[in-house]
Amino acid sequence: MADVTNTAAPTMANAGKPIARYEARQKVTGGKIYGDDLAVPGKPAHGWLVTSAIAKGTITAIDDSAAKAVPGVLMIMTHENRPPLQPMKTFSTGGIGLTSQEPLGGPEIAHDGQIVALIVAETFEAAREAGRKLDISYNEGRPATTFGSPGVVRKTTKEVVGRGGGPTLGDVEAALAGSTHVVEAEYSTPVQHHNTIEMFTTTAFWEGDRLTLHEPSQFVWGAKVGLAKQLGIDPDNVHYVSPFVGGAFGAKAAIGHRTPLVALAAKQLGRPVKLVPTRDQCFTIAGYRQETKSKVRLGCDAEGRLTGYSHELDEFTSLLDPYHNGGLENSAAMYAFKAVGGDMFLSRGDRNVPVFMRSPPEVPVIYALESAMNELAEKAGMDPVAFRKLNDTRVNPVNGAPYTSRSLNECFDEAAASFGWSRRTPAPRSMRDGDWLIGWGCSMATYPTSMTPATARVTLNANGGAKVEVAAHDVGTGAYTIIGQTVGERLGIDPRRIIVQCGDSDLPPGPVSGGSVTTASVTSAVAKACDQLLAKMSASGPMSDEDRRAAFDRIGSNALIEYAEWTPAGMDPKQAKTLYEGGVPFAGGAGEDRTMFAFGAEMVEVRINERTREIRVPRMTGAFAAGHIMNPRTAHSQYLGGMIWGMGSALLEATEMDRLRGRYVNDNIAEYLVATNADIPQVDIIMVPEQDDEINVLGVKGIGELANVGTAAAITDAVYHATGVRIRDLPVRIEQLLV
Amino acid sequence: MRPFQYERAASPARAVSSADAGSKYHAGGTTLIDLMKLDVWRPERLIDISALKEPRMTRIERNGKALRIGSMVTMAALAGDEGVRRSCPVLTDSLWLAASAQLRNMARLGGNVLQMTRCSYYRDTSYDQCNKRAPGSGCAALDGSNRHHAILGTSDACIATYPGDWAQALIALDAVVEILGKDGPKSVPFATLHRQPGNRPDVETTLAAGDLITAFVIPDADWARSKYLKIRDRESYAFALTSAAVALRMDGDAVSDVRIGLGGVATVPWRATAAEAVLKNAALSEDTAQQAAEAAFAGANTLEHNAYKVELGKRTLVRALMDTAGMEA
Structure with missing residues (x-):
């Protein structure tokens, strides 16, 4: 392959100037801009978290004699001596907490890697050594781990949280029964962790009654007010400082256990306390994307016009708090469906509480819908792009609310022209280059504004x-x-x-x-x-x-x-x-009077070795329309990163679980795989001009969570096109293709 | 990490005389420091040999067909040696396809062959069960998550995969390991350096306390038709799911000599002697390559998540054989 460069798109209509980033110099020279870099008054003490070695059970004894004997140890905080805290509401119930479970609230263990002690010492090394020497005895129970594990109970989302039935339109069963072509398939998405390069750090210090936190945050005002409530102090006395965040992806909005504990330790010691957890701890002290299953039934008539769309969405969540995403009200707005039905379900186990992860509902839900769209297009004997264009809509079919703007068809046209889509031969296994099977696949990308x-x-x-x-x-x-x-x-x-x-x-x-x-x-x-x-x-x-x-x-x-x-x-x-x-x-998003979404079209090429079946993605093309583009350079970066994330989500990223022990196994970034440069030779980004005068002051739609939606459906369709094997469970693994 | 003593060795002899059961040698440190931070290894003393300049430990030397590679040579240095790449590409391929540029710049070859398994239950001390880390405690991988685990050379006590790449080339090419021990220098076949786990998975090698690897000798390193094929989940910086180091000598379509090492599938660097026997003096074809692959994996033991490695391993070997046969000699 020739040398390729992923260059920024040229200046386009309805866009601002592609000026360089405000903090570009600091970013490339290692400027001290992240929470853990910021100066504190005086010499900080250093924290080390001890996390549970089991997923379910109780602590029967803690022997801290060896840990206390480590020179420099200042404090060992456990459930036996934690200062008082007020209850915390979760994000879903109007608070800011990752979980309603109390930090160090008792001897009960509710999930793998639960924080069971905070050790503070003069140095990081002493705190870590003491952590290794803290002897904790457990009475271990058998955890309910994931879908299909013993002890897991499935209920409708509505039964669990009182809302969430999913949208309905007409009689979906009748619509499907009267369809010429129907696809019925089940799709699944795995547990994924954000793995931000910046860890979930916390530094806290008190000046009189005023508490300052240096902590990466996606919501400093929410954190300030929420933490003040938990600590029982005046919110005006909490100062959250988070000038730049080294990757968040949804993981740094909610407050987990570490933050109040570090604040309490700093108060008790009367000096700043700094905590930098380890990578594996970040898998369990913060949130993650929960695993999902989707059962989709989708029909069309003889001309390829969509009829009924039924979607049953299963999400896994924690027994501590029923965090969930839903998302069917958005997928139901995507095409000109005549009838819509379905429901949402929750299964709960002994797991930490999930949280938002880049495009929380859309990644699993649109993956399932767009996969079914590709499968149905094939059944109907239609090109998947033509099939989507035929079923485009100007209104949300469920309530008739018009789109303020929608340029999906234009995106498909631009992407197809750039990618060379017309050269695709539709039959599986019909394109190859020597020992390499070639597959082309496509998908819509979408995100509510x-x-x-x-x-x-x-x-x-x-x-x-x-x-x-x-x-x-x-x-x-x-x-x-x-x-x-x-x-x-x-x-x-x-x-x-x-x-x-x-x-x-x-x-x-x-x-x-x-x-x-x-x-x-x-x-x-x-x-x-x-x-x-x-x-x-x-x-x-x-x-x-x-x-x-x-x-x-x-x-x-x-x-x-x-x-x-x-x-x-x-x-x-x-x-x-x-x-x-x-x-x-x-x-x-899908509102009562207006329907507001950004759209894109993505096309990918995969190459799969005929013999050993490893999958490579030599090129991807994405065309996106999202109203006024403030800065084509930063927008390009968001789209580029999004498509790479989407590709990784399809082929690489999954947290492996020990189902028996209820524990995350590949909890490091050597074995939790994200794309390397070698995995992404060429990504072409096209920004399709779009004007939306109705949506807000500048006519802007959010783009941060757009480009990684749908990519997985494009990849799995390309894999099918290359091999004739339909993979519906993500990520695509080489063993699924050894048939 | 726990407190330890640190000393710099002034010479290989001093290093060896200073070493004991509680000490570890420190060269590149890419495995050692990692496992110390994880609290898996708790040495009382580190003997830093990274500054040793002995020519026999730091040079790549050719003598006729023979190649002698010092143990202190970095992965990057050998990977970038054009002469070795021309005469024996399997030795350099297997390094280019390993680790990352940063690690290859740090890691020394002596330590590379002693790289420890990536078994999550070994590397995470919060699991009670690991016979390799805590002898007699059991093996969590047997009923746990074992997609990456070995199918050859396993035992009821351990199925941890040997993670390295270069060692497959060494074992295929009958390399010899030069060692400086408490009783002076000695040489052992590379094939005897690693131990299969049996009922003592905690004993990884046949090295005695204080033994210091000083060099690797490949008596016949003239294998222009050789290659390393590594199959992994992503294109770079990932451990092998399966791999094959193959070296061939052809007489027309007939195989006059063949060497095969297999990676990602075994508890130790793995020589596929049964597969070699199938091919020796036979015509190389899809059929004979497939027969060789069947022979190579005849003894495989699989578990819940790693059964695919049998089929993938066979395909990897067949492809490596066919690709290598197609190389210009």
């Missing part, structure tokens, strides 16, 4: 310098860059002269960095604050230097400060107050 209230404060100086402050979060997405760009474009000033401050709970509150809401929500608030500034200067758009100086002279001031609150259309503006209470109301 959600928005939340946001606030922002913008300071403009007469000389053209500016500062924008909002407690939004940069999890690697480029939030600083586009927030600064918004100010620059709105006011007509050089983005390099704009100071951007994010990730600090002393700033005006922003939403959780989740659901791909940041760009759409925060830039709306920032733009609103800029418009307020312009109004004060009696201007209606970006100003020249001369006009701005003249306006400041007129006003008789050298700086202007404006604070704005923004709420999405259709939401009560009073909801902005929720941000100050540590909450965040969402609007968007």
Whole structure:
């Protein structure tokens, strides 16, 4: 193969400038920008977590004599001596907790790797040595591990949490019975862990009654208020500092056990305490993507028009808290279905509590739908792209709410032209290159456009310098860059002269960095604050230097400060107050009056060795339309990373479990596989221009969780095209192809 | 990690005389430090040999057909040796396909062959059962997660896979290991360096306390038609699911000499002698290659998740044989 480069797309219509990242220099020179890097007052003590060696049972005894004898050990906190804490609500029940289980709350063990002790010492090495010497005895029970394990009970989601029946439209059984072609298949997705490069670190210190935390966070205001409640202190006395996050993917929004424990230890010792857990501990002290099963029935008529869509979704979750994602209301909006049915189910076991992971519902649900779409297209004798275009819709078929914009067909056209899709011969095993079987597959990508209230404060100086402050979060997405760009474009000033401050709970509150809401929500608030500034200067758009100086002279001031609150259309503006209470109301996606989604089309080529069956992915093409693109360079990076993630999700990523012992086995990044450079020779990204004047101030749709949706369905269809073998259980493993 | 003493050896002889049952040699450290951090290995003393400059331990030397490779040569240095690549590509292929660039720059070949298994139950001390780590405690992999585990050379006490790649080339080519021991220098066949687990999986090798590997000698390293095929879940930086080191000499279509090592499938570096016997002096074809593969895996013992390695191992060997036969001699 020729040398390939994954270059950024050229400047396109309805897009901002592809300026470099705000923090580019710090990122490439190793700047101290992450929570664990930040300076603390005085010499910190160091923490070490001890986690349970069993998945179910009770601690019968703790012998800490050898651990205490290690020189430098300052504290061994266990359930026997933990200071008091208040109850914590989970994210799903209006709180910020990963789990409602109390940290070090008692001798009961509810999952593998539960925190059973926090050791603090003068050095990391002493804390670790003491951790190894802490002798814990257990009475071990037999855990219920996953689907099919003894002791696992399946109930409808509605029975467990009181809601979640799934959308219905018409009589799906009759629609399927009357169909010319029907696909009925079961698809499964595995446990996956976020494996952010930055660990789940926590540093805490107290200055009088005021607690400061340096901790990677996707939601500093939520964390501040939630942790204050758990510690029983005034939220104004909690300061969360998280300027940059070294990978989050949903794992760093909720507060787990470690945070309150480190805060308590710092209080008790009267000095900063710093905790850096190990990689394997990060598999069990934080969340993960739970395993799912989907039973899909999908029908079409003789012309290929979709009829009925039935989807039964099974999710696994923890006996501690019933975290789940659902997602059928979104998949039901995707095509012109005549009838929709299905239900959602939860099975629970002795596991840690799952949490959001990049495109939480869409990754499993759209994988199942799009796989069934590919299978049904084949049954109907249609090209899968033509099949999708035929079944495109302008409204959500379930409630008739129109899409504010939808460019799926344009995405398929652009992707197909670039990829050379017309050269695909449809029969399985019909394309090859020597010993290598070639397969081409495609899928839709989609993600709901959600928005939340946001606030922002913008300071403009007469000389053209500016500062924008909002407690939004940069999890690697480029939030600083586009927030600064918004100010620059709105006011007509050089983005390099704009100071951007994010990730600090002393700033005006922003939403959780989740659901791909940041760009759409925060830039709306920032733009609103800029418009307020312009109004004060009696201007209606970006100003020249001369006009701005003249306006400041007129006003008789050298700086202007404006604070704005923004709420999405259709939401009560009073909801902005929720941000100050540590909450965040969402609007968007499949709504009552409007349907808001971003779309994409993905095409992949796989090559599979005829004999040994290893799978390689020499090229992938993705075309995406998501309204106004703030910055084609950062957007390209999101799409590129998303497609690589999607490919890894299809072929590599899975947490292996010891089903007997209820424990994660490959809990390191040598054996939990993510794509290496060698796995991804070429990824072509196309940004399809799209204008949406209805959706928000700047016409922006979130893109962070778009490109990794559907990729797995494209890959498995390509595997089928290459080999004639349908794989429905992810990830695709070589042993499934040795037939 | 637990406290330990650290000393730098001034010479190989000093290192050996200083060593005892509680000490470990430190060269690249890529396995040693890893396992110490995991609390699996708890040496009382580290004897750092990484700065030793003895020519016999640091050079790659050719003498006619013979190749002598010092134990302190890094993986990267041998992998990048153009002369060795031309005369015996299986020796360099197997290194290029191992580890990552960073690890290959650090790791020395002496330590490479002694790389420890990746069995999760061995590497995680929170599991009570591991006969290799805690003799007599049992084996959690037997009824646990065993997709990556061995199917050849296993016992009821241990099924941990030998993880290395280069060792398959060494065992195929009848390499000899030069060792400096408490009683002076000695040479042993590479094939006798590792022990199958039997009922003592904690005893990995036949090395005596203090034995220091100084070099590897390949008496006949003239195998231009040789190759290492590694099948793994991802394209780079992954351990072998199955692998084959193959060296052939052909007389027309007939195999005049053949060497086969198998990786990813056995508890130790594995010489497929039964497969070699099938091919020796036979015409190489799909059929004979398949017969050889059947012979190679005739004794396989499989468990819940690793049964696929029989079929994959056979296909890997057949492909390696056919590919190697197609190379220019």
